[in-house]
Amino acid sequence: MSIQSKYKCSECGKEFEILPDIMLCPICREKQKPEEPLHGILEVQYFTGSSVKIEDLLPLEQKWFPNIPVGSTPLWKAENLDVFPNLYLKDDTCNLTGSFKDRASILVAAFAKKHQIKEIVLASTGNAASSMAGIGAACGLKITIFLPKTAPRAKMIQSLQYGAKVISVDGNYDKAFDMSLEYSKKHNLLSRNTAYNPLTIEGKKSVSLEIFQQLRKAPDYVFVPVGDGVIISGVYKGFKDLIQFGFIEKMPTIIAIQAEGSAAIHDALKSGTFRAVNSRTVADSIAVDVPKCGYYALKQLQKYQGRSILVSDEEILSSQKQLSKKAGLFAEPAAAAPYAGFLKMKTKLPKNATIVLLITGTGLKDIDAAMKKITFPKNAIRSIEEIQ
Numbered sequence: 001m002s003i004q005s006k007y008k009c010s011e012c013g014k015e016f017e018i019l020p021d022i023m024l025c026p027i028c029r030e031k032q033k034p035e036e037p038l039h040g041i042l043e044v045q046y047f048t049g050s051s052v053k054i055e056d057l058l059p060l061e062q063k064w065f066p067n068i069p070v071g072s073t074p075l076w077k078a079e080n081l082d083v084f085p086n087l088y089l090k091d092d093t094c095n096l097t098g099s100f101k102d103r104a105s106i107l108v109a110a111f112a113k114k115h116q117i118k119e120i121v122l123a124s125t126g127n128a129a130s131s132m133a134g135i136g137a138a139c140g141l142k143i144t145i146f147l148p149k150t151a152p153r154a155k156m157i158q159s160l161q162y163g164a165k166v167i168s169v170d171g172n173y174d175k176a177f178d179m180s181l182e183y184s185k186k187h188n189l190l191s192r193n194t195a196y197n198p199l200t201i202e203g204k205k206s207v208s209l210e211i212f213q214q215l216r217k218a219p220d221y222v223f224v225p226v227g228d229g230v231i232i233s234g235v236y237k238g239f240k241d242l243i244q245f246g247f248i249e250k251m252p253t254i255i256a257i258q259a260e261g262s263a264a265i266h267d268a269l270k271s272g273t274f275r276a277v278n279s280r281t282v283a284d285s286i287a288v289d290v291p292k293c294g295y296y297a298l299k300q301l302q303k304y305q306g307r308s309i310l311v312s313d314e315e316i317l318s319s320q321k322q323l324s325k326k327a328g329l330f331a332e333p334a335a336a337a338p339y340a341g342f343l344k345m346k347t348k349l350p351k352n353a354t355i356v357l358l359i360t361g362t363g364l365k366d367i368d369a370a371m372k373k374i375t376f377p378k379n380a381i382r383s384i385e386e387i388q
């Protein structure tokens, strides 16, 4: 069955057809000031009179999706990790390019295929770039990436390895974001900029649908690492769809994890307003000065009584190490942050609660961070007598 869908502006409620030339609400985007989260984020809404299957909750038909391994990632209990009996890891390191970003990239690639679009442009701090580069490669698309020159080397190498055109930007992510928009407008190309392209939120919601299918119920708590706020917005969107169509009754408690040095959404949840920060954290994937999806994510957290918690770089690195040592899961710092957040608030959580930590990217993408917590063997030996 094909389900009817439209875009609806999250601010003014106006509806639009889902077409390549619309990204933000043309009315609300006029409010945009520099150094602010984006105005006029569009949300995909579904309309139907009859019964709906979870597989139908997509804004385009299944036939447009490339047959590549994205999503359907393992949800598993790491028994050595903690005494909580129902603590699950949603392991998105298993996606094609090693990060959660593939969930958004695959939807944008399918959309491009449907509309016979051959080239996609985006700005990224690293993972969205390597993700779109890899999925674009598998789909025969040309990918152009605007990457700050400070991006972790592995993520730049990964993007180049997949054959994307990488433009190195002398400036931060915000500058790369603006330049990529200027470029995609000038050449009339499809943008996959996170939050700006509404399909990035819609693609990321698939994680919530999967968690529900894997647990056969909604979890009580989901811990989500937060930078621009698109993943957490997608998590909310998935559960909202499940509520709309009667699969679950209530919204799980979503907990936003931010680094102390990049806390824009946490601060806004406490104070009600956004102020630009100068982000600094070892967790590069959640380091943002102005969270692009900030207004929208904040609205979800407020509406559904979500919570937020800050973790220090030291807490992130030590939880990254513990996650590897006790669960065999090597996550990048941003992806270990949910575990750091869980450790910090676990005394306040009911012991039997069903808890999911989103592990959003593999540690091999940033070996410099992991090297801070390991010691290399000193000398190479010539015989086993030398072992101490």
Ligand SMILES: *Cc1c(COP(=O)(O)O)cnc(C)c1O
Pocket (backbone or CB within 6 Å): 099, 100, 101, 127, 128, 194, 225, 226, 227, 228, 229, 230, 231, 232, 285, 286, 332, 334, 335, 360, 361
């Ligand atoms: C992008 C990313 C995040 C944060 O997602 P936002 O949508 O920016 O909040 C967290 N972890 C990893 C590994 C990421 O790549």
